[in-house]
Amino acid sequence: MALDRFFRRRRPQQQPGTDVPDLWTQCPACKEGVYNRDLEAGAYVCPKCGHHIRLDAAQRVQVLLDEGSFTQLSGRVQPTDALNFQDTEAYTDRLRRAQKKTGRPDAILTGTGTILDVPVTLAVMDFAFSGGSMGSVVGEEIARAAEHAAAHGTPLIIVTASGGARMQESALSLMQMAKTTVALEGLTERGLPYVSLLTDPTTGGVTASFATIADVIVAEPGALIGFAGPRVIQQTIRQNLPEGFQRAEFLLEHGMVDAVVDRREQRAYLASLLGLLTRREVSA
Amino acid sequence: MTAPIDTLKELEARVRDLEVTAQKTGQNLDAALNPLRAEVDRLRAAQPKAAPTRWERVQLARAQGRPTALDYVDRLCTEFTELHGDRRYGDDPALIGGPARWQGVPVMLLLQQKGRDTKSKIKRRFGSANPEGYRKAVRLMDLADKFGLPVVALVDTQGAYPGLEAEERGQGWAIAESIRRMLNLRVPVVNVVIGEGGSGGALAIGVGNRVLIQENAWYSVISPEGAASIIWKDASKAPLAAEALRLTAPDLLKLGIVEEVIPEPAGGAHQNADEAARAVGEAVTRHLRELAAQDAATLKTDRAARFRRLGAYTETP
Structure with missing residues (x-):
């Protein structure tokens, strides 16, 4: 898959027969070569075409939070194969492979930190792990992050990147839609803001649960966001989908998200928004 | 033997x-x-009859002539007063509802209705709701909460409708709101999966105090065909996917996702709708009676705790 290729190339590595480490990356959208140091300095937005390159959870934390402010929460919840799910490959093998690839137990990273000095609790979905799919671990960790935010009086930000509920945990995955909703209720009761940041792609059971019941919904430019996937819809209506369908800008136009915010502006946007919603005093 | x-x-x-x-x-x-x-x-x-395979149960859940939600309402309810529209865009015939007397007890009904003949099946999109359906459900739940009416929700859908306009009008948003509204109700909520329980479109009206399922109904994160086309790029492998998904009533009881399996007549509910309805009526009425003793706060916190618990994971120290 293209994303894997991209991240492989990004790592400096010795090609056989050459002594030149990889210094640049090809933008998946405009195909232009971009220096890696420019990408990192520019929140992984292509400086040539503005394409928002997909991030893994660690990169997201780095882009969003004040440097050095992140403290991980939990991270101890491990997936299990309760259904003994077997398709072309055993679920346990799939899990092991994804864990090795990402260095995480599952498709979620949670923690606390600050954004321009505003304290937040943060949950980030990791698309690199099994397409960011939501099983029992993702549901549980998001619920715990929400409960942590409620208990410690911080706003909650959830960054979504997910193909939806995880098939290999079947009805247990489905129930995570309800579980996360239950946990988020604690923030409502305590008058604490919950902001979701929808990134490419956010679909299925994630769109139909915690992602879209946020107080404020922010989307990244160009992100694909929807319930049913474009292929399924195309099969249903048997005609081509309009240009830009289910993209962040399309959803803004249809009143489904509050704002589409460039990744390079997100820190300032979120710090200001959370300051306003929590009636934070600022020195004039 | x-x-x-x-x-x-x-x-x-x-x-x-x-x-x-x-x-x-x-x-x-x-x-x-x-x-x-x-x-x-x-x-x-x-020969002693072996229990149906998972795929056989999926087929029973879809059998021609299987009682639809309204078939149960006809047999178990009086004074069903259908209330129409979401007050925003339209009225969805795939998800209907309104107050009624369930074996004499006033309740608010939420029904996924598939249709009984070809014409009504098409009109009702085979029970696959648009956002308007879920927004109407939220509206009816508001009324139930206001007037203290227990909610009885009959789930029967392959999933929310995957259409272009459904997406434009926020299908995911509507489902998420419906889940949240049902979780916050201060009245008893009893759900019965009476045929197909497909994904978020089913869960949207499936988060009650007691979730029941008929013996040959299924409930899963994705339909067997959907799973088969993802795994094997071939929808005809659905029988294999049905096995892997553990989507039958006995499976769900074992996983703690449902409280009770409601028996069906021999050969499936379509063999004897009256008998199927008697069993559904008895079970729902029994649970409503038990829940009637609980106060509003308990109903809400118990329901929340029920769903907060669900999931399978281990934890490292």
Whole structure:
């Protein structure tokens, strides 16, 4: 898959027969070569075409939070194969492979930190792990992050990147839609803001649960966001989908998200928004 | 138990041999074959029935003539007063509802209605709701909460409608709101999966205090066909996917996702709608009676705790 290729190339590595480490990356959208140091300095937005390159959870934390402010929460919840799910490959093998690839137990990273000095609790979905799919671990960790935010009086930000509920945990995955909703209720009761940041792609059971019941919904430019996937819809209506369908800008136009915010502006946007919603005093 | 099966196998082998001989030689051996065939049929019928496979149950859940939500309402409710529209865009015939008396008890009904004939099935999109359906459900739940009416929700959908306009009008948003509203109700909520429980479109009206399922209904994160086309790029592998997804009533009871399996008449609910309805009516009424004793706060916190618990994981120290 293209994303894997991209991240492989990004790592400096010795090609056989050459002594030149990889210094640049090809933008998946405009195909232009971009220096890696420019990408990192520019929140992984292509400086040539503005394409928002997909991030893994660690990169997201780095882009969003004040440097050095992140403290991980939990991270101890491990997936299990309760259904003994077997398709072309055993679920346990799939899990092991994804864990090795990402260095995480599952498709979620949670923690606390600050954004321009505003304290937040943060949950980030990791698309690199099994397409960011939501099983029992993702549901549980998001619920715990929400409960942590409620208990410690911080706003909650959830960054979504997910193909939806995880098939290999079947009805247990489905129930995570309800579980996360239950946990988020604690923030409502305590008058604490919950902001979701929808990134490419956010679909299925994630769109139909915690992602879209946020107080404020922010989307990244160009992100694909929807319930049913474009292929399924195309099969249903048997005609081509309009240009830009289910993209962040399309959803803004249809009143489904509050704002589409460039990744390079997100820190300032979120710090200001959370300051306003929590009636934070600022020195004039 | 093994003797008759051996006899049956031997008989079947003899029938096969004779049929092969008849074919090879062109002789008519029916005189010899027919009594043997009759005996094979008799022995087969006398075999203890194995439980249906998961895929067989999926097919029973979709059987022609299986009672729809309104078939249960006709048999169990009086004064069903359908209330229409979401007050925003339209009225969805795939998800309907309104107050009624459930075996005498005033309740708010939420029904996923598939349609009973071709015309009404198309009109109701085979029970696949648009955002308007879920927004109407939220509206009716507001009324139930306001007037203290218990909610009875009958789930029967392959999933929310995957249409272009459904997406434009926020299908995911509507489902998420419906889940949240149901979780926050201060009245008893009893859900019954009466046929198909497909994904978020089913869960949207599935988060109650007691979740029940009929013996041959299924409930899963994705339909067997959907899973098969993702795993094997081939929807005809649905029977394999049905096995892997553990989507039957006994599976869900074991996973703690449902409280009770409601028995169906022999051969499935479509064989005897009256008998199926009696069992559904009895179970729902019993749970409503139990829940009636609980106060509003308990109903809400118990329901929240029920769903907060669900999931399977381990934890490292």
